[in-house]
Amino acid sequence: MKEKIKIIHILNSVGGVDVALRLILENLDSKIFKSIAIHGINDTTTPYLDDKGEEVEEYKISIQRDISLFKDFKALIKALRIIKREKPDLIHAHSAKGGILGKTIGAILNIPSFHTPQAYSYLSAQGWFKRSMYLRLERMTSFANSKVLASSQSEMNRALKEVKYKKEKVLLFNNSITASQDVSQLSINKTWPDNYICSVGRPSYQKNIEMMIRVLAEVKHKQSEVHLVLMGIGYHSPNLSKIDKLITYLGLTENVTLLPWTSREDIFNIISNARFYISTARYEGLPYSIIETLMLGKACVATDCDGNRDLIQDGYNGFLVPQEDIVEMSEKIVRLHLDSQLRKGFEVNAVELFERNFNMEKNIEQLEKIYETEVRS
Known part of the structure; x- marks a missing residue:
């Protein structure tokens, strides 16, 4: 029997970043891919599920949104130990903090990595100095075995023109969702007018x-x-x-x-x-x-x-x-x-x-092909 491709996802699992990973895991073919999630201790309590509705293996470490040298270093060491033990074929890092950890560990252990920024962190910086520092950090962690898997064409353009990735190191997979959604009723009281x-x-x-x-x-x-x-x-x-x-x-x-x-x-x-x-x-x-x-x-x-x-x-x-x-x-x-x-x-x-x-049911095959191509190359 053909061995599954093991992918470790690492992230600060909040907001759209959390949604992105859940949609990927719920649609990725679990007969081909073995998925593991590494995320923050307090960022989510809802388990990740695969395409069969079964819980995905996960580890919780001290990943957080804000910068903390002590907690970030602690998260790096713990994630490094987990990934060294699990021996994945590929690391897929999501968000700014996940990207720094995932790309760094990928370089240390010589494991190929993808980074999906879900909006580059330097765009949030208010002021030239802080923005330039964040951008420099993105460039410093653009290691040889890491690639960007952009969530949009605009993000792809940023990776090429500002972070200065080479063209062959930047791929595109649009954020996507499944089309079948239940919109029949609210679980909360409606307190606003009908016309809004x-x-x-x-x-x-x-x-x-x-x-x-x-x-x-x-x-x-x-x-x-x-x-x-x-x-x-x-x-x-x-x-x-x-x-x-x-x-x-x-x-x-x-x-x-x-x-x-x-x-x-x-x-x-x-x-x-x-x-x-x-x-x-x-x-x-x-x-x-x-x-x-x-x-x-x-x-x-x-x-x-x-x-x-x-x-x-x-x-x-x-x-x-x-x-x-x-x-x-x-x-x-x-x-x-x-x-x-x-x-x-x-x-x-x-x-x-x-x-x-942007229909995930159609687009998931594109992501599976990207994963397979990276691992098999």
Whole structure:
């Protein structure tokens, strides 16, 4: 019997990074691949499942989002021991912290590694010096036996042009989701009106929720009944108090519903029943919330940034607007709100784009081939 290909995934398992790995493991052929997950002690308590619904073997170590020399070194040593013992054929590192650990251990043990950044960490840096330091760290850990497995074309471009990977060291596998999703009912009480727009995004520098609230205030001048349901404000929301104060200051307390992180089924339900979706992000990897929006057949108004521009084609399935352009975005939201024919056209195109590029049931074979080619080469 042919021996399975053993792959160790290493990551700080939160948010979209957690979703990405779960979708991969739930669709990867477990007859061919043996999967193991190494992740943070406190990042998730929900077990990973394979394509048969069986629990995937996992190890928990001190991987965390924030930088801590002691905890990061401890995580490196422990992950090194685990990987040395398990002897995988391939390491697939996800997120910034997972990438540093996975690529470093791969170089030490001479194991090929892939890194999927899910948005490069240097994009989150506010200030030239900090950004240049993070970028330098990415370049320093671009070891000979590591490759980037980008989650979007924009991320691929960053790897080539800014991190300076050679072309043959950068591959693309778009974040993808499965098409069959239950959107029939909510597990939480609905406290918002039937006519609403929605978004998913924790109050943080990346998601730029301050812009979203200011856009909503501008829209309210023309559409007084506008209502925003914002999901995902629970985990790591450093700007939440600032957002609360801004909502009150702009007189939007009756126009905004803030929901803590809830189940994916609830998110699907809320998106599917919304008028359309909006995003004010400064950067993304390839955002699952917008992929879900495409799958559910919804139009989108979004800022023109990495990730968003890979999913929204301006004038085809939504609108792209310049970052920080509050007036332009508010005008596009009002237009889409009033023009039902335009909205319906975008909705049809959204589903078509999803089926063509982001359906995991079709795309998983591409990832399996990438894994096999790397191990067999």
